Amino acid sequence: MNLQLEPDVAFGIHPDLGVAAAVADDRPFLDEVLRKHHFRYSSTFDVYLLPGDTPHNTAVRAVARASGEFQDVGLSVAADPRIMLPASIPTPDGVPVRQTLPGQSLTALTGELHELRRSADVADVLEQILDEHHGAVGDLEGFIDTAAAWCERLDTANGRELGLHLRTIAHHVAFLGDQLVAAQLDLADMPDLTPDDAPPLSEVPLPTRHEAPSVTHTARARAALSASPNRPAALPTSPEEAARSAASPSVPRRTR
Incomplete structure (x- = not known):
């Protein structure tokens, strides 16, 4: 060779x-x-x-x-x-700079799931996207918050409206993270093991999801305006959505 x-x-x-x-x-x-x-x-x-x-x-x-x-x-x-290695995220004077690290993509973590058999191992993978400092959920929340700040910096009515809408989305992302933490803790406590004769994960059909209608520019603008403090917010379309909107994070995030 x-x-x-x-x-x-x-x-x-x-x-x-x-x-x-x-x-x-x-x-x-x-x-x-x-x-x-x-x-x-x-x-x-x-x-x-x-x-x-x-x-x-x-x-x-x-x-x-x-x-x-x-x-x-x-x-x-x-x-x-x-x-x-990405550049450090700019911070105000006196605030410690958040050190950035190369994170694993969700695609790579999804691929790892196909090789795992123990519930505890799946919990470990899920914990990587929930990590307080470098997890994908926290990064997404920070990205949306920063996008909201960018819109607000325009100092226009539309910018402020869209900034408020984005901050509402960031709140939902944080709530999603708390729910994932609860699932991760449950997985960590489960002693279950995938049977040796179980079919490969790639052959197990995924849950059917309803396709969301395409979002037009007009619909996006309407959604941004719906959260305005000068207009009544749109009512949840179902009791489940109302419960999600009213719920506050009940499970603290944890890292190892």
Whole structure:
């Protein structure tokens, strides 16, 4: 077996230049793929660079997609894992900066469920999305709150209305997280084990879900206005929704 010590393409991150790609030679294919994914050659530094204002997630996708194309034709690729680390979230003066870590995607966690047999193991996976500092539920709540603040910063009537609507959605996300914590605790206490002769999880039909109607721009605007303090809020359409709206989080979040 021949081991190639130097890769055909190497991706890294520079504190001042951002995400960069270095190539082993000047093959046109390497240049073509990198340019396709928005890398541009810098003769000053002899590397390919993404534009300085490229968002973190966009940069990660560019590296992943370019790497996939190179590997599909048998080329070797190396990438610095620090590319996956997002920038810290800005905070007001005096507030500790929240350290960001590369989290596992929900797709990856869903894939893990297919390999598990013990209830306690499923609880451990569920706990990862409920983690107070790096869980997907908390991140989603923080994202929606930040989007609400962005709308409010417009200092317009529409911005304030939509900001209020988004904060209501964030409240529902927090309530969902509390319900998931309760389910996670129940799973942790269950001694159940999947039987050896149980069918693969991929062959078990998922629950039927009703398709939600498409949301038009007008409907979104109407929904934003419905939560206005100057207008009566829309009444829940069912007793179950009324109970959810009135309920307050009853189960504290926990982390290990």
